[in-house]
Amino acid sequence: MVHSLAPGDVRIKDIAAIEGVRENQLVGYGLVVGLQGTGDTLRNAAFSEQSLQSMLERLGVNVRDSALRTRNIAAVIATAELPAFAGAGSRIDVNVASLGDASSLQGGTLIITQLAGADGEVYAVAQGPIAVTGYSAAGMAESVQKGTPTAGRIPNGALIERELQTNLDGLGALTFKLRNPDFRTAIRITDAINSYSRRRYGAAVAEERDYRTVALIKPRGMSAARFIAEIEGLPVRPDSPARVVIDERSGTVVMGADVRISTVAITHGNLSIRVSEAPVASQPAPFSNGETVVLPRTMVDASESGGNLAIIGGTDLQTLVRGLNQIGLKPTGVIAIVQAMKTAGALQADLVVQ
Numbered sequence: 057m058v059h060s061l062a063p064g065d066v067r068i069k070d071i072a073a074i075e076g077v078r079e080n081q082l083v084g085y086g087l088v089v090g091l092q093g094t095g096d097t098l099r100n101a102a103f104s105e106q107s108l109q110s111m112l113e114r115l116g117v118n119v120r121d122s123a124l125r126t127r128n129i130a131a132v133i134a135t136a137e138l139p140a141f142a143g144a145g146s147r148i149d150v151n152v153a154s155l156g157d158a159s160s161l162q163g164g165t166l167i168i169t170q171l172a173g174a175d176g177e178v179y180a181v182a183q184g185p186i187a188v189t190g191y192s193a194a195g196m197a198e199s200v201q202k203g204t205p206t207a208g209r210i211p212n213g214a215l216i217e218r219e220l221q222t223n224l225d226g227l228g229a230l231t232f233k234l235r236n237p238d239f240r241t242a243i244r245i246t247d248a249i250n251s252y253s254r255r256r257y258g259a260a261v262a263e264e265r266d267y268r269t270v271a272l273i274k275p276r277g278m279s280a281a282r283f284i285a286e287i288e289g290l291p292v293r294p295d296s297p298a299r300v301v302i303d304e305r306s307g308t309v310v311m312g313a314d315v316r317i318s319t320v321a322i323t324h325g326n327l328s329i330r331v332s333e334a335p336v337a338s339q340p341a342p343f344s345n346g347e348t349v350v351l352p353r354t355m356v357d358a359s360e361s362g363g364n365l366a367i368i369g370g371t372d373l374q375t376l377v378r379g380l381n382q383i384g385l386k387p388t389g390v391i392a393i394v395q396a397m398k399t400a401g402a403l404q405a406d407l408v409v410q
Contacts, residue, residue, distance in 0.1 A: 061291045068232065068245055069288035072270070075231040079137040080220065082179055086169030087111060088130045088152065088186065094160040095130040101156030104131040111167070130158035134169050134182050136214050143219055150182045150213040153206065160205035162188045171214055182214040224280045230272040237268040240295040245270050248290045256286070298405035300394055305410075307387035309394065316404040317397060 061067070087107050088095070096104040108129055112119050136150045152166055164186050171180040187210065190203025234241060242264045249262035249272070261273045274283050298314040334353045340346025397403040 062293075065291040065293050067288065068248070068290050068292055071236065071241065071292070071294050072232040072234045072245065072288075074284060075233050075269075077140045077224070079139055080173055080179075082136045082138050082171035082173055082214075084134045084169045084171040084182065085155075086132055086134055086166055086182070088132050088154075088158075088161055088164035088166050089128060090163055090165045091128045091130060091158065091161065092163055093127045094162065095127045095158045095164075096154075096156035097127065098124050101131060104129060104156050107131055130161060130164065131155040132161070132166065134166065134171060134214075136171055136180060136182065138173070138179055138216070138220065140220070141224075142216050144216055146216050147212040148180065148214050148216065150184075150210040152186055152208050152210060158206055160188070160192060161186050161208050162191065162205060164188075164208075166210060166213070177218065179218045179220075180214040180216045182210065184210045184213040186210055224284075230274060230280060230284065231265075232270040232272065234268050234270075236294070236296065238295050238297070239267040241292070242267055242270055244292050244295070248292050249287055252287070252290055299408060300398075300403065300405050301408045301410065302391050302394065303410045304391060307391065309387060309390050312405065314405070318402040318404065320397060320400065320402040 085107075087104075098105040098108070105124055108124060108126070109119055132152045132154055134150050134152050136148050138148065142148070150166070150171075152161065154161060166183055166186060169182045170178045171182055172178050186208035188205055188208035190201070190205040190207070192201040192205050193199065232245065234245075246262045246264045249270070250260040253259060253261040253275075257275045259275075261275065263271050265271055272283075272287070274280055296312055296314070298316065299312045300315055301310045302308070335350050336353055338349050338351050340348065394403065394407070395409075398407045
């Protein structure tokens with residue numbers, strides 16, 4: 057069933073998920089072969105040598121007394137996510153990352169690797185060629201690198217061997233868990249579901265338990281899958297707290313739509329100090345038996361720009377952004393001002409600094 061979405065509305069499936077229906081993490085240890093001299097140095101990565109010896113012995117090759125010198129293998133960790141209700145025989149993607157001192161996994165092939173869950177049981181087996189997007193090249197005096205050549209991905213590289221014992225009808229009570237908990241959003245989800253269920257089934261089927269959980273009662277004679285499919289497409293307008301998120305490393309500032317600022321006067325100036333060294337050589341006079349010495353010469357230059365005074369009062373996000381743009385600030389200046397406004401009590405929002 058398709059429901060029309062008004063501007064600002066989202067589907068319930070986009071902001072909440074059924075409790076108990078989730079992915080599971082898998083991890084395994086394996087070897088990548090076929091590298092062109094970019095693999096592990098066996099003397100530096102002892103676990104790579106031990107793994108190679110064990111693999112060859114399982115294949116009937118005895119190399120215990122041999123001095124292995126190959127650079128065409130690399131020990132790796134393989135990770136994957138096992139989707140809910142995934143059946144035996146289906147395939148999932150695998151991520152591969154180097155453990156030793158290999159310089160690149162380009163052109164390598166992961167040999168059969170068991171992927172286990174947190175319970176220690178093996179749920180999938182991975183194998184196949186690795187797709188690496190990063191690369192590196194180096195010469196005698198120059199090198200270039202893009203991305204991470206020691207990590208890659210194998211699309212559909214793992215075959216599921218064991219199914220998770222999950223039955224949607226056997227979950228008992230169905231519960232929606234909000235991804236961003238909020239009391240008002242939980243109430244709106246409950247009201248939207250009950251409004252639909254009264255028309256469709258003649259009774260209310262949803263009840264909010266807290267700011268994260270909405271419990272559902274499945275109608276009789278209907279499968280859980282069909283019931284969830286009808287409910288999760290209902291439109292809801294989520295509510296979110298007023299919040300400002302600052303990432304000082306990248307200079308990123310993200311403001312929520314409900315951020316407000318009390319009227320304040322702001323001035324911001326940029327102070328630049330430049331220190332440069334220009335040492336000079338002092339030569340002795342001819343035939344004076346003196347020595348040539350290097351004398352330090354330091355130049356310091358200080359300048360300050362900006363300093364305009366502006367009055368900002370943000371009744372909405374657009375007015376706030378327009379006021380900050382009038383000052384002509386760079387991202388670092390916006391970060392400094394937002395933090396100062398929070399300290400002054402003028403920022404009516406949560407401030408999250410990453």
